[in-house]
Amino acid sequence: MSGFDTDAEPADSRAPVRLWDWPIRLVHWSFVLLMPALWWTFRSGRMETHELLGYITLGLLVFRIFWGFAGGSTARFSAFVKGPRAVARYARSLFGEPGEPVVGHNPLGGWSALVLLGLIISEVGLGLFAQDTDGIVSGPLTRYVSYEIADRARDLHELGFNLLLGFIALHVAAILFYLLVKRDNLVGPMITGQKRMAALPSPPTFAAWRRIAIGAVLGAGAAWWVSLGCPL
Numbered sequence: 001m002s003g004f005d006t007d008a009e010p011a012d013s014r015a016p017v018r019l020w021d022w023p024i025r026l027v028h029w030s031f032v033l034l035m036p037a038l039w040w041t042f043r044s045g046r047m048e049t050h051e052l053l054g055y056i057t058l059g060l061l062v063f064r065i066f067w068g069f070a071g072g073s074t075a076r077f078s079a080f081v082k083g084p085r086a087v088a089r090y091a092r093s094l095f096g097e098p099g100e101p102v103v104g105h106n107p108l109g110g111w112s113a114l115v116l117l118g119l120i121i122s123e124v125g126l127g128l129f130a131q132d133t134d135g136i137v138s139g140p141l142t143r144y145v146s147y148e149i150a151d152r153a154r155d156l157h158e159l160g161f162n163l164l165l166g167f168i169a170l171h172v173a174a175i176l177f178y179l180l181v182k183r184d185n186l187v188g189p190m191i192t193g194q195k196r197m198a199a200l201p202s203p204p205t206f207a208a209w210r211r212i213a214i215g216a217v218l219g220a221g222a223a224w225w226v227s228l229g230c231p232l
Contacts, residue, residue: 014196021072021206047137059223066215072206080110119164130154140229
């Protein structure tokens with residue numbers, strides 16, 4: 001998911017820097033399209049399409065988790081999940097003197113991306129065990145739980161999506177804050193992959209194509225296996 005990446009630099013000291021690889025951008029914008037599509041298919045009763053979109057989301061999640069360990073430097077969880085001191089220090093800098101340029105997610109944006117990812121994982125997981133009120137339409141893993149648990153999973157699935165929508169609204173508000181107050185466009189780099197920044201002593205590194213292929217196979221394979229009910 002995208003985060004809040006860096007404070008703006010003076011235009012005369014900046015050059016284009018490749019910031020985000022295309023797998024990260026593809027996953028990000030896929031989630032942007034999938035969230036309203038999942039909401040609409042559920043509300044309109046198009047459950048077969050809703051389930052299909054859920055499996056696509058699951059595959060993307062598996063790929064993103066894999067990419068968080070095997071991807072380029074800006075994609076890795078170890079690069080942007082920081083401790084409370086780093087988060088507090090960055091938060092203080094938002095309304096003071098800008099600090100050093102941050103390549104990728106800054107400490108606040110890293111946690112924002114992680115929370116969004118966790119909420120989507122929870123939603124997909126609950127959907128796999130959920131059933132409708134009549135017990136006719138159900139997720140592929142309901143056979144492993146009781147009727148009562150499947151009912152509870154449905155209720156939590158609906159509640160969780162509302163929480164997800166609320167956090168997405170906060171995420172969009174933060175992007176607008178950076179654009180209007182900090183004069184820092186975070187959307188453009190997530191489209192083009194590049195951002196104009198001051199010269200960096202250590203530019204981002206990116207993963208090889210074979211890792212992309214491995215992640216794609218893992219994501220597609222996991223989604224297919226779960227759609228069959230996780231047979232052993």
